[in-house]
Structure formats: C-alpha cells, structure tokens
Amino acid sequence: MMMRLYGSSQSGNCLKPKWVAALLGLDLEWVEVSAFDGSTRTPEFLAINPAGQVPVVVLSDGRTLSQSNAIMLHLAEESRLIPSDAYNRAKMFEWLFWEQYSHEPAIAVRIARMHYLKIPEAELDPALLTKGEAALARMELRLKGAAYLVGDALSLADIALIAYTRNAPKGGFELARYPAVGAWIARVERDLGLVNASEAS
Ligand SMILES: N[C@@H](CCC(=O)N[C@@H](CS)C(=O)NCC(=O)O)C(=O)O
Numbered sequence: 748m749m750m751r752l753y754g755s756s757q758s759g760n761c762l763k764p765k766w767v768a769a770l771l772g773l774d775l776e777w778v779e780v781s782a783f784d785g786s787t788r789t790p791e792f793l794a795i796n797p798a799g800q801v802p803v804v805v806l807s808d809g810r811t812l813s814q815s816n817a818i819m820l821h822l823a824e825e826s827r828l829i830p831s832d833a834y835n836r837a838k839m840f841e842w843l844f845w846e847q848y849s850h851e852p853a854i855a856v857r858i859a860r861m862h863y864l865k866i867p868e869a870e871l872d873p874a875l876l877t878k879g880e881a882a883l884a885r886m887e888l889r890l891k892g893a894a895y896l897v898g899d900a901l902s903l904a905d906i907a908l909i910a911y912t913r914n915a916p917k918g919g920f921e922l923a924r925y926p927a928v929g930a931w932i933a934r935v936e937r938d939l940g941l942v943n944a945s946e947a948s
Contacts, residue, residue, distance in 0.1 A: 748805075748807050748808075748809070749774055749775070749776050749807065750768075750773070750774065750775045750776065750804060750805065750806055750807050751775070751776045751777075751778055751804065751805045752764060752765060752768070752775050752776070752777055752778065752802060752803075752804045752818075753778045753780045753792075753795065753796075753801050753802060753803050753804070753805075754777065754778070754779070754780060754801045754802040755779065755780055755781055755782040755783075755801050756779060757782070757863065758782055758801060758802070759851075759855060759858075759910030759911040759914065760801070760802055760815040760851070760855070760910065761782075761801050761802040761815070762910055763802075763815045763816070763818075763819050763906055763907055763910050764802055764804065764815060764818040764819050764822055765777060766906055766939050766941075767819045767822045767823050767828065767903070767906060768822055769939075769940070770828070770938075770939065770940075771822065771823065771826055771828070773822060775804075780792065780801050782800070782801055783863065783864075787799045787800055787801055795811055796811065796813045798813055800813065802815050802818055803818075804818050804821075804822075815907070815910075816843045816846070816847065816903070816907055819903050819906065819907065820903065823903055827900070827901075828901065828902055828903050828906070829902065829903060830897060830898055830900075830902055832898070835897050835898045835902075838897045838898075838904075839896075839897045839902050839903055839904045842896050842897065842904035842907065842908065843903065843904060843907050845885075846904075846907045846908055849878070849881075849882050849885075850879075850882040850908065850911065850912075851911060852878070853874075853875045853876075853878035853879035853882060854879045854882060854883075854911045854912065854915050854918055854920065855911045855918075856875055856918075857871065857875050857876070857879060857918030857919060857920070858911060858914050858915070858917045858918035860918075861917065861918055861919055862914075862917035862918065868919055876919070876920075879915070879918065879920055880920065883912070883915065883920060883922075883924075883925045883928060884925070886908065886912065886925065886927075886928050886931075887925040887926075887927050887928050890927035890928055890930070890931045891927045894931070894934060895931070895934075895935075896908060901935065901938050905931075905935045905938075906935075906939070909931075909932060909935045909936070909939070912928060912932060913932050913936065913941075
C-alpha cells in the first residue's frame with residue numbers, strides 16, 4: 748500500500764511533510780481533507796487521528812503518525828534534511844520546538860482568522876500580533892548573518908518555518924520590516940521548487 752498523507756492544501760502544517768516527500772522523491776498519495784468543515788471530526792477520520800487534525804500520514808504498513816514536525820522527521824530520516832552533526836541536529840530541534848510554541852500559534856492563527864475566516868483584525872487578540880512580530884524578529888536576528896536557520900544548508904528547520912512565514916502578510920504582518928527573512932523566504936522557496944525558474948533568479 749502506498750503511503751497516504753491526509754492534509755489540507757491551505758494548511759502550512761500539512762504542506763511541510765508534502766514538501767519533504769517531494770524533495771526526497773518519496774512516493775506518497777495526497778488525500779485532501781478540509782480543516783474547516785468538520786471533516787477532521789468524523790468517526791472515520793478520528794479512527795486515523797484521534798486528535799482530529801491534519802496532517803496525518805498512514806505509512807505503507809498501515810501505521811499512523813500525526814504532528815507535522817514528527818511526520819517530517821520520519822520521512823526525512825537519514826537524509827540531508829537532518830544535520831548529521833549532533834549539535835546542529837539539536838539546533839534544528841530547537842527551531843522545530845520553537846516553531847510550534849512561539850511562531851505557529853501566533854502567525855498561523857492570525858493567517859487563519861484574517862485570511863480564511865475573514866474575522867476583522869480589530870476583533871483579534873492583540874497579543875497575537877505582538878507574539879508574531881517577536882517571532883519574526885527572532886528569525887531576522889539569525890538570518891541577518893546566515894543563509895539558513897541551522898548551519899549552512901537547508902534543513903527541516905527551514906521547511907517548518909517557511910510554511911507560515913511566507914504567508915505572514917495574509918495575517919497582517921509586514922515582511923518588509925524583516926529583510927533577511929524576506930531573502931531567506933526567496934532562497935528556501937527556490938530550494939523547494941515553489942517558484943518558477945524565471946522568478947527565482
Ligand atoms: N501541531 C499540529 C497542528 C495541526 C493543526 O493545527 N491542524 C489543523 C489545520 S492547520 C486542523 O486540522 N484543524 C482542524 C480541526 O482542529 O478540526 C501539527 O503541527 O501538525
């Protein structure tokens with residue numbers, strides 16, 4: 748049985764493992780599941796992921812795995828996307844854990860509320876903006892002096908963080924204030940093949 752990834756194409760968390768599979772040439776069937784219309788709460792879906800969320804992968808032997816960063820780690824096992832140096836590998840985890848606690852809960856949540864749910868900005872918790880700006884400033888600090896988040900090569904840290912950072916303007920964040928982050932987005936988009944060759948030069 749071919750590996751199946753259940754995900755929504757509108758969700759950065761779901762695109763992360765999809766990009767990893769594409770980059771590594773893994774065979775994977777994408778099953779589109781909306782994150783907004785209750786599809787993740789049906790008995791059939793809850794049997795696959797009791798947490799009621801996408802992404803979730805069903806491996807070729809039938810075992811399941813959820814949490815975007817855990818899925819990426821499993822797909823990328825022993826690939827160039829996980830640094831072989833122990834310190835750099837731990838540094839990659841530092842960014843992955845930080846993404847889930849300090850970046851995604853502010854930036855992805857503002858993108859979802861403003862862009863997809865069309866909630867007026869004035870009705871949102873102002874702390875989301877402050878927290879999101881702090882996250883972008885943290886990334887800017889690293890990327891002012893480096894091409895990638897860890898070491899000098901693309902890793903899962905970049906793939907996790909680009910998912911929502913590239914769409915931050917849809918959440919009302921001004922990326923022009925973070926020029927090194929902007930340059931990094933262009934670099935990683937090119938690495939992932941998310942832009943066509945003429946735009947990528
Ligand atoms: N920490 C999880 C978050 C997953 C998540 O928030 N999934 C959302 C879409 S981005 C979802 O499935 N929402 C639908 C629901 O909660 O019913 C991950 O990284 O995979």
